[in-house]
Amino acid sequence: MQHNISLPGHGVRLVPLRRRHAADLFPFVDADMWAGMASARPTSRRALEKIFAARITDPAMIAFAVIDEATGTVAGTTSLYDFVPDQSRVELGMTFFGRNYWGRNVNAASKLALLSFAFEELLVHRVTLRCDVRNVRSAAAILKLGASLDGVLRGYRRGHDGSRVDCAIYSILEHEWPHSRAGLVHRLTPADLLPEVTELIEYSEQLVRDDAEHAPLPA
Numbered sequence: 001m002q003h004n005i006s007l008p009g010h011g012v013r014l015v016p017l018r019r020r021h022a023a024d025l026f027p028f029v030d031a032d033m034w035a036g037m038a039s040a041r042p043t044s045r046r047a048l049e050k051i052f053a054a055r056i057t058d059p060a061m062i063a064f065a066v067i068d069e070a071t072g073t074v075a076g077t078t079s080l081y082d083f084v085p086d087q088s089r090v091e092l093g094m095t096f097f098g099r100n101y102w103g104r105n106v107n108a109a110s111k112l113a114l115l116s117f118a119f120e121e122l123l124v125h126r127v128t129l130r131c132d133v134r135n136v137r138s139a140a141a142i143l144k145l146g147a148s149l150d151g152v153l154r155g156y157r158r159g160h161d162g163s164r165v166d167c168a169i170y171s172i173l174e175h176e177w178p179h180s181r182a183g184l185v186h187r188l189t190p191a192d193l194l195p196e197v198t199e200l201i202e203y204s205e206q207l208v209r210d211d212a213e214h215a216p217l218p219a
Helices: 021-028 045-057 106-120 136-144 174-188 191-213
Strands: 007-009 012-016 062-068 073-084 089-097 126-132 148-158 164-173
Touching: 007 106, 012 106, 021 045, 021 062, 021 073, 021 089, 045 062, 045 073, 062 106, 073 106, 089 106, 106 126, 106 174, 126 136, 136 164, 164 174
Parallel strands: 089 126
Antiparallel strands: 007 012, 012 062, 062 073, 073 089, 126 164, 148 164
16 A cells, blocks of 8 residues: 555664665565565566555555665565454565675564554554465574464465465464564664663563453453
8 A cells, every 4th residue: 555654663764665666676686585475586677666566556555665774775675464454463574685684683673663563553463474384584584573383374375386385374463462572672682781671671561461460351
């Protein structure tokens, strides 16, 4: 969907995805980087523009470009999609970053911003994440977010080579978000600030537990 949402934090800023971002991101696209993506690998900047245009016009998708605030350059893209407000659920994915950002905190910072927006602004109960079961790198990154493996959908979609692809489904639920958020904040916090931040996180989690204990019982 068209939107004007900007999400800053921990050295990145998520800004509305635009077709023009394809010029910055197409040089990152290669066979290894695109492995496991559901859509066919774009072979030109114009093809990537068309992919971005479809994301921008999808009414159930909120797509972002990820800006590295230290350099002002476009580091990658990520999205919330299949947003179903009536069911309080959304999926997170369609993410890729340039190789020079792999192993850095850009992915974790982006996910913290997106998950915070999903749980605290959209007020969803569930965020789903998925990946090709063969994409070990993506699976490891999802688990580091604090997500749980729900299961594997066998033969879920057709791969680029015509074979059927198994898809691993993960999720984070609303009551799990404080713990997941704490883990992400811990990963992104400089070592000299960790004791102070850890104390603040523990206090916040205790408030959540206290609220749950004193919540009225259902009639």
